[in-house]
Amino acid sequence: MRCDASSWLCGRHVSVTTAAPTRSATGPSSFFLCSKPTVFCCTDASKDSSSTCSDTARPLYNPLKRRQSSHAPDVVRHWIQTDNQQPLSSQNRFTVASYNILGDRNAFAHRDMYRNVPSHYLKWDRRKRVICDELVQWNPDIICLQEVDKYFELSEILAEVGYLGSYKRRTGDTVDGCAIFWKANNFQLLEEHSIEFKGYGLRDNVAQLSVFEMQKAESRRFVIGNIHVLYNPSRGEVKLGQIRFLISRAQILSERWGNAPIVLCGDFNSTPQSAIYKFLSTSELNIMLYDRRELSGQRDCHPAQVLGVKQEISSPLTLIDGLLKHCWTDEEVRVATGDAESNLVVHPLKLNSSYATVRGTTRTRGSNGEPLATSYHSKFLGTVDYLWYSDGLVPTGVIDTVPVDILQRIGSLPCKKVGSDHLALVSEFAFTLDTNGDNKTAASSI
Numbered sequence: 001m002r003c004d005a006s007s008w009l010c011g012r013h014v015s016v017t018t019a020a021p022t023r024s025a026t027g028p029s030s031f032f033l034c035s036k037p038t039v040f041c042c043t044d045a046s047k048d049s050s051s052t053c054s055d056t057a058r059p060l061y062n063p064l065k066r067r068q069s070s071h072a073p074d075v076v077r078h079w080i081q082t083d084n085q086q087p088l089s090s091q092n093r094f095t096v097a098s099y100n101i102l103g104d105r106n107a108f109a110h111r112d113m114y115r116n117v118p119s120h121y122l123k124w125d126r127r128k129r130v131i132c133d134e135l136v137q138w139n140p141d142i143i144c145l146q147e148v149d150k151y152f153e154l155s156e157i158l159a160e161v162g163y164l165g166s167y168k169r170r171t172g173d174t175v176d177g178c179a180i181f182w183k184a185n186n187f188q189l190l191e192e193h194s195i196e197f198k199g200y201g202l203r204d205n206v207a208q209l210s211v212f213e214m215q216k217a218e219s220r221r222f223v224i225g226n227i228h229v230l231y232n233p234s235r236g237e238v239k240l241g242q243i244r245f246l247i248s249r250a251q252i253l254s255e256r257w258g259n260a261p262i263v264l265c266g267d268f269n270s271t272p273q274s275a276i277y278k279f280l281s282t283s284e285l286n287i288m289l290y291d292r293r294e295l296s297g298q299r300d301c302h303p304a305q306v307l308g309v310k311q312e313i314s315s316p317l318t319l320i321d322g323l324l325k326h327c328w329t330d331e332e333v334r335v336a337t338g339d340a341e342s343n344l345v346v347h348p349l350k351l352n353s354s355y356a357t358v359r360g361t362t363r364t365r366g367s368n369g370e371p372l373a374t375s376y377h378s379k380f381l382g383t384v385d386y387l388w389y390s391d392g393l394v395p396t397g398v399i400d401t402v403p404v405d406i407l408q409r410i411g412s413l414p415c416k417k418v419g420s421d422h423l424a425l426v427s428e429f430a431f432t433l434d435t436n437g438d439n440k441t442a443a444s445s446i
Helices: 104-108 124-138 153-159 236-256 273-284 314-327 330-337 404-410
Strands: 079-081 088-100 142-148 165-167 179-185 187-196 207-215 221-228 264-267 284-286 344-346 375-377 378-380 385-389 393-399 427-432
Touching: 088 124, 088 221, 088 385, 124 142, 124 187, 142 221, 142 264, 142 375, 153 165, 153 179, 153 236, 165 187, 179 187, 179 207, 179 221, 187 236, 207 236, 221 236, 236 264, 236 273, 236 330, 273 284, 273 404, 330 344, 385 393, 393 404
Parallel strands: 088 142, 221 264
Antiparallel strands: 079 393, 088 427, 142 179, 165 179, 187 207, 207 221, 264 385, 284 344, 375 378, 393 427
16 A cells, blocks of 8 residues: 555645845855854753752762752864765755754743753743854854744844744744744745645644755755654654655655755654654654554653663563554544555655764764754653755764763753753755756756
8 A cells, every 4th residue: 555645735725934034234154164163062050959958868869950060061062074975966065954942932831841940041032142142153054943933033133144034833822933044145045835734634833845046156956844743742643744744745846846855854753763763764654563652752751761760661561552552543544644544654755864874972872873862851851853865965064962961960951052952953965966966957947
């Protein structure tokens, strides 16, 4: 059986929401490729004033509690270059950043997730400055942000250093959304689409797709996707449906512009050990082999579990019982695969993760090469953010993440030099020899 993702896209109108600020700067700073700055992250030596203990009793060691040290070292995020020897079609390269910046409303609506974070680190006025400082220092060509509820404040700041932007707010009662920014002097926006998943029975999340052209003698085109996948760990079928829909749309847009290569950015709310990650990296998944509530792997990432304080071991009988209790309904199958008669969900792209491709050290990376953690608060420590790329591109470098032991000493994110509970991912891409260098000609009739 197969899932024809494009068949249910026909006749659907995708609304476009664009809000590009007027540039107030003379242009961006020097091209990112020329200089790879060392990026300093954060330390926090503040004491946890909420802890108390008896004078006569020695307190137990709690690895989840922030260490009260005034000599915590600075955390350094540095560039890692690839050892990939794949021939490149040109020296033209571009950098992409993906960053879930933690919406202002969410930061205070879920205060229990940030009980280890000093209140002044959560205030938007401060976090806004820290986030923009991070972005300006990394100087990416394309910026994809998630959980944005103060778009115009960010766009005004980024316009001063040469960025234009586009924003799509989520549907429903939520106020945050996704935003894409690009360097106006270096890239031309050719086409963009916004996706409201609610119109397809896939909740209130949204996504963006944009086609860019490099404004150089040897013009290159590529597609950028930006998504914030549904958080709810129990609704794996919705997560799969959203991702499948985004990939199908990206493929259609790529073909329209001469098979332009694709980069998909965002918070996918799924871990590297999950079935959803397997779907993204292998292009197919038999959903009947999994409990839909466990498709994302998020339930295994409580800091107590990750740091070894609390271990949860499931016996084979427990796993079988879980599968029997949570069988897939026809509607859940339809949402996940696009066809109630098909158990196989597929997508048409060959995708790889830039961070899994550019290997780091065991201090920051897991067994499959992905970061050990891109998000950290009192209820989660793990990786959910990715930069996926298609054929025609290869990552030439990434900014490495932060070692888990350093995050543990910090206690939680946000912190002094990180403005969100996520870490930004930044990767540089180059075009390979198999890229259709004539995509400009192939798309000239559009």
